Amino acid sequence: MKKILLILATLGVAAGTMPAAVADPASDLKQFQAFFKKKFPTVPFDAYANGLYVLPGMDEYREQWDLINEFPPYELGLSLGQKMWEKPFKNGKTFASCFKNGGKNIAQGYPYWDEATQKVRTAEMDLNDCLKKNGEPEFTNLDKDQGARVRLAQLTAYFYSLSKGQRIKIDLSSPGAVKAYEEGKKFWWQRRGQLNFACSNCHMDLAGKNFGGNQPLSAALGHTTAWPAQRLEWGRLETIHQRYKTCNSQVRAKPFKHGDPIYNHLQLYETYMSSGLPLTAPAMRN
Amino acid sequence: MADIDTKIRTKTQGGVTDVLVLVSHPMETGQRPDPKDKDKKVPAHFIQKLNFSLNGKEIASTDLGPAVSKDPLIGIKLKGVKPGDKIKVTWSDNQGQSGSGEATAS
Numbered sequence: 444m445k446k447i448l449l450i451l452a453t454l455g456v457a458a459g460t461m462p463a464a465v466a467d468p469a470s471d472l473k474q475f476q477a478f479f480k481k482k483f484p485t486v487p488f489d490a491y492a493n494g495l496y497v498l499p500g501m502d503e504y505r506e507q508w509d510l511i512n513e514f515p516p517y518e519l520g521l522s523l524g525q526k527m528w529e530k531p532f533k534n535g536k537t538f539a540s541c542f543k544n545g546g547k548n549i550a551q552g553y554p555y556w557d558e559a560t561q562k563v564r565t566a567e568m569d570l571n572d573c574l575k576k577n578g579e580p581e582f583t584n585l586d587k588d589q590g591a592r593v594r595l596a597q598l599t600a601y602f603y604s605l606s607k608g609q610r611i612k613i614d615l616s617s618p619g620a621v622k623a624y625e626e627g628k629k630f631w632w633q634r635r636g637q638l639n640f641a642c643s644n645c646h647m648d649l650a651g652k653n654f655g656g657n658q659p660l661s662a663a664l665g666h667t668t669a670w671p672a673q674r675l676e677w678g679r680l681e682t683i684h685q686r687y688k689t690c691n692s693q694v695r696a697k698p699f700k701h702g703d704p705i706y707n708h709l710q711l712y713e714t715y716m717s718s719g720l721p722l723t724a725p726a727m728r729n
Numbered sequence: 730m731a732d733i734d735t736k737i738r739t740k741t742q743g744g745v746t747d748v749l750v751l752v753s754h755p756m757e758t759g760q761r762p763d764p765k766d767k768d769k770k771v772p773a774h775f776i777q778k779l780n781f782s783l784n785g786k787e788i789a790s791t792d793l794g795p796a797v798s799k800d801p802l803i804g805i806k807l808k809g810v811k812p813g814d815k816i817k818v819t820w821s822d823n824q825g826q827s828g829s830g831e832a833t834a835s
Contacts, residue, residue, distance in 0.1 A: 514738055516800055519753040522734055678799065 468615050468624055468715060476714045478647065479664045488492035491665035492676050492720045494728055498651040504659055508727060517600070517725045520593070520680040524601030526677040527594070532577040538598075541573035550606035551722055552613065554711050556620035563623045563707040566683060585682075589626065592701065596680040600671040603724035611668065613715045620711075627712030630705055636696030642709075659729055667714045669726035680725060683710060735830035737818055739810075746810040746834055750803045750818045752776065755796035772824075779820040781805055810834045 481490070483498060490497040496505040528538050528546075539545040554565040571581045582595040615621055620712050634641045645654065646663040670683035684706045688698035699705055734753040739746055759773025773795060781789040789805050810816075814834045821827040 513740070514736075514749045514751055514802060516751065516802070518736060519734055519751065519800060522736075 468621060471628070472718055475608060475665060479662055481648075483651065483662070488719070489721060490526065490666040491662060491717070492723045494665060494669055494726070495651070495659050495661035498662060500651060501659060504729060505671065511675075511727050515673075515727055516678070517680055517727065520597045520726055521600055521604060523594075524597035524599070524604075524680075527598045528601050532574075532579050534577055536577055538570065538573055538602075541569070546602060547605045548609050550724075551609040551611050554714060555614060556617055556623060556709055556711075558617060558619070561619055561709050563620075563704070565604055565702075565707055565710060567595055567684075567702070568707075570595065570598055572603065584685075585635060592682060592685060593679050596671040596682045596685075599682060600680050600725040603671065603722060606722050607724070608721050611714060611718050611720055613711065613718060615715060623710055624710045624715060626705065627708035627710070630709045631712055636691065636694035638694040640694040642690070661728075663713065663716065665720050667710060667717055668720050669723050669728060672726050672728045674728050676729070709710050714726045735818065735820070735828045737816070737832040739816060739832050739834050741810065741812075741834060744808060746807040746833070748781065748805050748807060748816055748818075750755040750779070750830065751800065752803075752820060752828065753800055754822070756797055756799045756801065758793070762794075765766075774822060774824050776801070776820050776822045779803060779818065782817045782819075783807070783810070784815055785817075 451707050476488075479486075480488075485499060486497055496508045507536055531537050543549055550566060553569075554563050556562075557564045567582075574581045582591045585592045585595065615624055631642045634644075643663070645660050646666070649660050650662040651660065667683060670686065671680050672686075674686075682701070684701045684703075687706050687709060688701065691698040736751045738749050738751075740749075741745075741747075754776055755774055757771050757774040758775065759770060761771045763769040763771050775795045775797065776793045779791045779793055780787055788807070791803065793801070807816075809818055815831060816834060817829060817831045819827065819829040
């Protein structure tokens with residue numbers, strides 16, 4: 444009896460230590476990207492930045508997407524965002540004063556871990572903080588007020604468009620960042636909602652398939668490169684958190700609030716998994 | 730009104746020039762209930778006329794109405810456009826607002 448317990452105990456210890464040994468972001472990233480390389484061997488790596496349209500079997504969607512891109516409707520929202528970005532505050536400063544390099548070519552590092560506040564910070568948060576610092580009204584009540592949210596999305600879209608083509612590079616060197624990353628990872632793999640789907644079920648296992656006939660499923664690789672994006676269904680630019688919210692309600696789970704830390708962590712995880720892909724935001728999406 | 734954006738773009742391919750116009754316009758039909766007050770309707774606000782001109786000469790005129798979608802995209806095809814020709818579009822709506830956009834064919 445003692446022997447069996449001893450064996451069980453050693454087994455338990457062995458099993459307990461094993462996951463800790465493999466869980467580090469760099470090897471996760473390798474596995475994640477290798478998964479898609481094996482699943483879609485014909486798709487070149489950089490193409491993933493263009494979402495579901497590059498996947499095999501999505502030719503019809505690709506054709507429509509190419510046609511829309513001749514004169515993409517998000518340009519209207521983007522030029523409103525540009526106006527907001529360039530308009531000086533009451534104290535004469537502009538948004539560019541709040542960012543390194545005037546906001547150019549820095550979006551590839553977003554979202555990032557902020558040591559001072561011990562939080563993950565997104566571009567939306569930084570833009571709102573910039574307004575606060577300069578004594579301007581912030582974008583608030585983003586869950587209920589569609590107008591404010593869309594304006595923030597337009598502004599963020601312009602911010603991202605200043606870094607178009609830059610390759611995603613997320614810094615996860617501090618232990619706090621890794622902890623946030625782990626939380627995002629947990630969210631990604633956890634099943635939720637009445638339909639009992641995890642993010643990974645649709646965007647990894649079923650990626651490239653057409654769900655229920657008219658819901659093409661994108662590959663997780665390159666998910667964040669295009670956001671803020673304009674969906675055909677919505678007809679306006681929206682933030683990535685709004686997309687997360689709708690994704691959650693599509694599996695009949697209760698969505699979190701816009702700007703909830705768990706969405707920041709999920710965004711950190713997803714963006715890190717797309718490391719090396721060029722930014723294409725804003726873009727059209729189904 | 731100055732804050733309504735009119736974007737125009739041209740593309741010439743095989744002797745045919747595609748002219749595309751994108752107008753940022755609400756295109757309210759006048760039938761939609763006001764989200765704040767259910768008894769009222771959002772007043773109608775839509776583009777009625779949209780005209781194209783080439784080097785100052787009118788070449789196409791369209792009558793639009795409430796059936797056209799929000800932020801409409803309208804296009805025409807032209808033959809025999811030379812590089813440097815100016816294509817202009819002007820529109821006016823039922824509330825007396827108007828706008829225009831201009832592009833040079835390449």
